[in-house]
Amino acid sequence: AQKITQTQPGMFVQEKEAVTLDCTYDTSDQSYGLFWYKQPSSGEMIFLIYQGSYDEQNATEGRYSLNFQKARKSANLVISASQLGDSAMYFCAMREGTGGGADGLTFGKGTHLIIQP
Amino acid sequence: KAGVTQTPRYLIKTRGQQVTLSCSPISGHRSVSWYQQTPGQGLQFLFEYFSETQRNKGNFPGRFSGRQFSNSRSEMNVSTLELGDSALYLCASSPEPAGVNSGANVLTFGAGSRLTVL
Numbered sequence: 001a002q003k004i005t006q007t008q009p010g011m012f013v014q015e016k017e018a019v020t021l022d023c024t025y026d027t028s029d030q031s032y033g034l035f036w037y038k039q040p041s042s043g044e045m046i047f048l049i050y051q052g053s054y055d056e057q058n059a060t061e062g063r064y065s066l067n068f069q070k071a072r073k074s075a076n077l078v079i080s081a082s083q084l085g086d087s088a089m090y091f092c093a094m095r096e097g098t099g100g101g102a103d104g105l106t107f108g109k110g111t112h113l114i115i116q117p
Numbered sequence: 118k119a120g121v122t123q124t125p126r127y128l129i130k131t132r133g134q135q136v137t138l139s140c141s142p143i144s145g146h147r148s149v150s151w152y153q154q155t156p157g158q159g160l161q162f163l164f165e166y167f168s169e170t171q172r173n174k175g176n177f178p179g180r181f182s183g184r185q186f187s188n189s190r191s192e193m194n195v196s197t198l199e200l201g202d203s204a205l206y207l208c209a210s211s212p213e214p215a216g217v218n219s220g221a222n223v224l225t226f227g228a229g230s231r232l233t234v235l
């Protein structure tokens with residue numbers, strides 16, 4: 001089974017609208033971290049936002065917020081007031097731990113977001 | 118502050134050859150991780166180094182190896198290249214190895230090295 005599932009391969013959104021990118025995850029660990037990264041066409045991965053499994057409040061970073069629903073194992077990214085520069089691939093990722101150490105990030109397949117003027 | 122620098126940015130090799138990719142982390146960052154990105158498999162974790170020691174390794178064959186130097190710079194090597202090794206190889210650094218449930222030490226990625234195997 002996939003550890004990170006992003007069900008939207010592509011999305012078109014009008015500029016200035018809010019957009020929600022879906023992410024569900026699968027883990028049996030109690031302690032884990034969830035991340036969202038943005039990858040423009042240049043290839044560089046840009047960190048957007050982080051949510052820890054024990055964090056009680058949803059994370060926010062400027063126009064980005066993470067809608068964390070632990071019971072549903074869901075960690076959707078919400079971008080408010082989208083801009084043309086938001087057009088990019090968006091990846092949801094998870095970090096789990098085994099034996100007390102942290103593993104590498106497990107990424108979803110990504111969502112290609114295109115903002116239309 | 119300079120970001121994560123990866124060299125070369127682009128390279129072409131033929132099957133059977135070997136390749137070495139280099140990564141210079143952000144100044145002061147001591148942990149370096151490597152990821153492979155392909156259209157078919159997506160982003161996959163290769164390995165993580167800290168203090169010249171490999172801390173974690175992903176599910177890749179032994180042809181993939183890496184090392185870290187005392188100045189935290191890292192190299193990865195792929196021997197006996199196969200067509201399927203064509204990918205974007207991303208390096209990421211963080212001040213320390215990331216804890217499982219911690220927002221500290223978030224990975225900062227470089228622009229990647231795009232390898233084409235013919």
